Amino acid sequence: AIYTSFPQLPTELIFDFIVVGGAPLPYLATKLELHAAGGGAGNVVANRLTENPAFSVLVLEAGPLPEGLNYSVPFFQSYLRYPNPRDWNYTTAPLTGINNQVQQYPRGRLLGGCTSMNGMQYVRGPNSDYNRYARVTGDPGWSWDSMLHYFKKSEHWTPPTDGHKTTGQFDPAVHGFNGLVGVSLSGSPLGLSEFIPRSLQVTQELPDQFPFNLDYNSGTPIGLGWSQNTIKNGKRSSSYTSYLAPEFIARPNLHVLLNSQVTRIIQTSQSPKRFMTVEFAENREGSRHRLTASKEVVISAGALETPKLLLNSGIGDETALRSFGIQTLVDLPDVGKNLSVHVGFSVNFFTNSTDTQDSIYLNETLRNMLLDEWIATDGGGVLGWSSSTQLSHWNRLPDSLFETFPDPSSGPDSPHCGAGPSDGLNSATSSGAHFISAMASLVTPTSRGTISLNTTDPFDQPIIDMASLTTDFDIAALREAMKLSLLFLSTPAWDGYILGPANNITNATSDADLEAYARAHSAPNAHVVGTASMSPRGADWGVVDPDLLVKGVAQLRIVDASILPYVLPANKVTWLPPLKPATTLPSFSRRWA
Numbered sequence: 001a002i003y004t005s006f007p008q009l010p011t012e013l014i015f016d017f018i019v020v021g022g023a024p025l026p027y028l029a030t031k032l033e034l035h036a037a038g039g040g041a042g043n044v045v046a047n048r049l050t051e052n053p054a055f056s057v058l059v060l061e062a063g064p065l066p067e068g069l070n071y072s073v074p075f076f077q078s079y080l081r082y083p084n085p086r087d088w089n090y091t092t093a094p095l096t097g098i099n100n101q102v103q104q105y106p107r108g109r110l111l112g113g114c115t116s117m118n119g120m121q122y123v124r125g126p127n128s129d130y131n132r133y134a135r136v137t138g139d140p141g142w143s144w145d146s147m148l149h150y151f152k153k154s155e156h157w158t159p160p161t162d163g164h165k166t167t168g169q170f171d172p173a174v175h176g177f178n179g180l181v182g183v184s185l186s187g188s189p190l191g192l193s194e195f196i197p198r199s200l201q202v203t204q205e206l207p208d209q210f211p212f213n214l215d216y217n218s219g220t221p222i223g224l225g226w227s228q229n230t231i232k233n234g235k236r237s238s239s240y241t242s243y244l245a246p247e248f249i250a251r252p253n254l255h256v257l258l259n260s261q262v263t264r265i266i267q268t269s270q271s272p273k274r275f276m277t278v279e280f281a282e283n284r285e286g287s288r289h290r291l292t293a294s295k296e297v298v299i300s301a302g303a304l305e306t307p308k309l310l311l312n313s314g315i316g317d318e319t320a321l322r323s324f325g326i327q328t329l330v331d332l333p334d335v336g337k338n339l340s341v342h343v344g345f346s347v348n349f350f351t352n353s354t355d356t357q358d359s360i361y362l363n364e365t366l367r368n369m370l371l372d373e374w375i376a377t378d379g380g381g382v383l384g385w386s387s388s389t390q391l392s393h394w395n396r397l398p399d400s401l402f403e404t405f406p407d408p409s410s411g412p413d414s415p416h417c418g419a420g421p422s423d424g425l426n427s428a429t430s431s432g433a434h435f436i437s438a439m440a441s442l443v444t445p446t447s448r449g450t451i452s453l454n455t456t457d458p459f460d461q462p463i464i465d466m467a468s469l470t471t472d473f474d475i476a477a478l479r480e481a482m483k484l485s486l487l488f489l490s491t492p493a494w495d496g497y498i499l500g501p502a503n504n505i506t507n508a509t510s511d512a513d514l515e516a517y518a519r520a521h522s523a524p525n526a527h528v529v530g531t532a533s534m535s536p537r538g539a540d541w542g543v544v545d546p547d548l549l550v551k552g553v554a555q556l557r558i559v560d561a562s563i564l565p566y567v568l569p570a571n572k573v574t575w576l577p578p579l580k581p582a583t584t585l586p587s588f589s590r591r592w593a
């Protein structure tokens with residue numbers, strides 16, 4: 001059952017497992033299935049554990065349910081951005097690499113977490129990155145060959161809503177057809193008349209830089225291919241809609257308590273150290289409640305809240321904890337360190353096409369008409385697709401860059417940058433114009449940030465130091481990524497389609513100009529990981545072992561994105577702070593061609 005407040009929770013219940021927060025990425029979901037015998041992850045853990053009627057599981061979620069059409073209609077994901085009462089509404093610490101900007105940073109505070117409000121792009125990442133996880137942790141269970149089976153197990157490949165023939169748009173051999181997370185190609189006609197054929201033409205005009213890739217989720221993502229999204233029959237497929245679907249919520253041994261933020265986990269034994277009790281409250285002023293698990297506490301609070309929760313519970317760096325007057329119960333210096341996040345921005349061009357997604361943002365009548373269609377056809381039409389892009393590409397950067405810098409990628413099949421043109425601005429706008437956007441996004445960042453306490457009040461946000469673009473490599477690499485994006489839009493394929501650039505990009509003529517442009521327009525994007533990183537069993541660094549148990553503690557597991565030692569080069573910009581593009585047309589020369 002789902003309860004919305006603590007008094008509704010039946011007092012006679014006893015829980016084997018208490019899960020804090022719930023919303024793993026698809027790839028984490030699969031990993032937890034890999035470890036189903038020993039533990040699990042967020043809603044996935046709760047689902048898989050309660051397959052066994054002998055286990056009783058409680059999920060504690062800080063936020064409410066995702067209610068309302070915006071959470072279900074894929075295209076409306078842009079309307080879920082800041083400010084949103086179901087978002088944590090964070091702001092970053094000043095971003096020293098991005099001209100000291102303080103930026104909004106979105107995170108879902110609702111059941112399903114970010115999977116209930118994200119961009120829905122389904123991108124697994126390269127095989128060599130999983131093999132690096134296996135190498136770095138000493139656990140072959142993290143290798144691509146081990147994971148592929150679980151990717152397939154978690155996935156429910158679904159035909160696009162328009163029923164078009166998908167031969168040549170994906171490789172069925174690498175997909176799963178019987179799992180719980182819906183994945184599909186676009187069923188939307190948007191951009192079909194011009195944008196998509198022109199984009200595909202680029203793969204013929206510049207096959208070395210932009211080869212066509214049948215399926216970027218096959219383990220070798222380089223090239224341009226058809227986007228795959230976690231959408232099922234034109235509706236968002238989140239960890240809530242899939243792993244907590246009504247047939248699972250009906251299980252008598254699965255309980256979800258909403259509006260309950262865990263404020264601390266409390267030590268219950270010294271040798272071995274156990275933290276089996278969770279303390280939680282509805283809000284800052286609310287009464288503190290406590291519940292104790294008999295088998296495990298499983299933390300799935302995400303890469304920002306998990307380290308904060310550990311630190312407030314006395315698990316972290318002794319010196320830092322002492323400065324806040326918190327007694328150190330487990331000295332784990334790496335809690336909150338190693339934050340790794342993609343960074344990028346969108347280069348926007350005016351187009352003379354009106355067949356772009358801007359029309360839907362600009363025209364309320366059209367929007368309502370499309371919504372009527374979506375409702376009447378139960379998910380059909382343009383709104384049944386995420387408001388990002390139908391094609392994506394991933395690229396390696398030029399070898400010349402690695403004469404100066406070591407290559408941070410996991411191997412030759414792993415990209416450094418993710419891009420992909422978008423038919424329209426990547427965010428809702430009222431600028432009155434039509435755009436084509438070229439995302440430039442660095443997906444192998446070498447900058448590392450931190451999450452640290454700001455105060456000891458668990459209802460205060462932590463200090464979120466993303467540290468984006470603070471290494472020489474990162475800024476040089478983003479500059480090269482930007483050149484690639486501009487190159488993509490410079491080919492004859494776009495003749496008669498692109499009118500000229502917005503955002504003054506033509507003023508950037510030298511590398512120094514491009515870097516300045518990147519620093520002025522970039523944002524750390526929404527794919528933060530690494531703040532409670534895995535390391536080999538017995539290592540004196542890291543926070544969890546490869547089976548995700550917290551080092552030095554028994555029966556306490558972390559199963560969210562914070563455990564990944566490196567961010568996967570597996571996505572591109574899906575969120576940007578609101579853009580304010582110029583509405584006049586600057587002069588434009590195709591200098592990048």
Ligand SMILES: Cc1cc2nc3c(=O)[nH]c(=O)nc-3n(C[C@H](O)[C@H](O)[C@H](O)COP(=O)(O)OP(=O)(O)OC[C@H]3O[C@@H](n4cnc5c(N)ncnc54)[C@H](O)[C@@H]3O)c2cc1C
Pocket residue numbers: 020021022023024025042060061062063106107108109110111112113114115117118119120121122123260261262263300301302303305306309526527528559560561562571574575
């Ligand atoms: C705007 C946006 C767009 C994105 N687009 C994409 C995309 O297109 N494709 C993609 O793969 N990824 C995307 N992502 C990233 C992806 O959604 C996240 O990486 C992923 O959801 C992280 O999962 P998680 O379980 O680590 O944390 P989260 O999804 O953040 O879940 C954590 C959950 O724990 C709850 N919680 C936190 N603290 C507590 C506490 N103390 N007590 C109780 N509950 C707590 C939270 O409310 C939340 O429900 C996007 C993210 C955002 C924000």
